[in-house]
Amino acid sequence: MKRIISILLENESGALSRVVGLFAQRGYNIDTLTVAPTDDDTLSRLTLTTQGDDHMAEQIVKQLHKLIDTIKVVDLTVGSYIERELMLVKIKATENDIRAELKSCVEIFRGHIVDVTPQTYTVQLAGDSEKLDAFIEAVRDMGIMEVVRSGVSGISRGDKFLRV
């Protein structure tokens, strides 16, 4: 099953490569990976998605925690959580009816058209991965030129938080 793993990491050179290297070394796949400094710029927050059963997820969390640069690790999928992903899609939009259809599609998915040329529309969409997948399916036949996805960012619901 899909796992969303959140990691709080020292914002130091080489730290990210240790996380990525661990996945390669232990034979785990990374489906998506996002990383950026937090409000405290000595810390990076990573969100990583992978596939695995409970045993594998437990090993991944333990192995990640063992890395010296890692401060906190949590498997968000064991509790309730919010996931968001940002997507930019460039779609061929030369004909009027396509442009109209695309616009209504973007509205339905609560996205935004962020760039327009006579030939193209560029759509920005945020949501969970399934919603982004669904949008791609909805517009696939219109002529997708380019898809850029940020990868998943996740946070737990409620009072729980990940902080030093």
Place this chain on the structure above:
Amino acid sequence: MELYSGGEILIRALKDAGIKNVWGYPGGAALHIYDALYRQEDVHHILVRHEQAAVHAADGYSRSTGEVGTALVTSGPGATNAITGIATAYMDSIPLVVISGQVPLTKIGQDAFQETDMVGVSRPIVKHSFLVTRAEDIAETIAKAYYIASTGRPGPVVVDIPKDVTDPSYKVPYSYPDQVKMRSYQPTDKGHRGQIKRAVKTLIQAKRPVIYAGGGVVLDNASEQLTALAQKLNFPVTNTLMGLGGYPGTDRQYLGMLGMHGTFEANTAMHHADVIFAIGARFDDRVTNDLDKFCPHATIIHVDVDPTSISKNIDAHIPIVGTCTSVLDEMNSLSEQMAIEPDAEAIAEWWVQLDQWRADKGIYTASRYEESSGNCIKPQDVIKMLYKITNGEAIITTDVGQHQMFAAQYYLFDKPRTWINSGGLGTMGFGLPAAMGCQLAFPDKAVACVTGEGSIQMNIQELSTCSQHNLPVKIINLNNAALGMVRQWQDMNYSSRYSESVYEDSLPDFVKLAEAYGHVGMKITHIDDLEEKMRECFAMKDRVVFMDIDVDRSEHVYPMQMPGGSMRDLWLNKTERT
């Protein structure tokens, strides 16, 4: 305020970290450091002949003393040559700090002469690594490196230092931190009290218990606590290859080593056990055999300082994360407080069964191989003779292969840190440099490297280091003119097609070779000469002696687990199996 260059700071930091000995090899990127080393007397440097040996020697020093070992190498090839040594230490959780020179910061990334991304290359085989970018950071980084290497589950730490960071013309104040604190690294020490209680209760109620003790017991200096617990409960103990000496090898309750070449009684006891108390061991594939068939009746208690080792291969029913020492201390005191007593009758019955297995098929109750005669010297008999002549008190290092297994089986280690071998990585070429490390630490002790003619040639250049630094190790070369373990597998699995495992007539004259390095060489081809020659060898306390002993070429190591079987599925000799 006095000011120091980066090189000087590094050496001072080593001294303040309590480091007396550094094994290494100079080169361009490390020259500022070597110059600082030259201008002081606190840190002693031992020049090896190959960087791999520097790391193995530091490793042997660490394994025999419990201190952190230190190696110093230059950038590029110096660093990559150290890799096998680092990987060896990593697999066996040996605390090392390996300092590598690096090209100047301004040249990093330009494919400069002797540039290698050491932090990158070593990443999967280190506990942690640092690239130091300012002279001001050196002392703190060294303090962190030793702290990380020696705490929690120990392991090697690489400190990569670009040449301009040790520039003698750039000087800064020196201060060594009193203590190291890292928010991201706080290893667990004490185990969970409730879990320990559960474990003690389970142990006391066991009817067919086995204590399965690994290298963690040795590394954490927990042998006394383990022995006390085992003897109080009258439980049988088996040690892993890494754990030999963690429980006294000559004690009645000791079943011998377990695993691929473990004893019949240890492996069979594991299979039938109702409770397995695993401590400082990691259920390695060379122990468990087929995981699906592993110990079907056992409740498993697993103590390890590294949470990732627990339930990695085998699910633990009672996991305990903590150091062996702290958990055993707690167990010892709890077992006295608890109102329940071990089931003496069941344990006595279990011992009847265990003794029966020993008598039937044990390697210590009878010789399970044909005795030596004339020019047919059995390798097992050489180890037995070594044991006899050194009174079982030598520090034994080995390389990897049949000789390693024979030494593990037939030299009975009563004390921890006297059995030094590359268990996890299985590094041929480990034995001689590791022996140098042990000999430096214990100049008055007999240190013997049990090896084979294959392994010894992987780091034989270190015979020269032994001369220069007066390290009178004894080399016991079990010469069967072939890669014995490879040939054994080829015998068993490849219809004796000896693909590239024999040397034909290409082997050197080891006696002459030893003499060329200024050492004593001996050739033994007849069993009747063995005892006298070996006595002579160990009587020469200040000389390196190379005993080249021709042993039976057809001998195999037994018992041997059958692939895909349970722990008790063993070949006992070439024709008999369980």
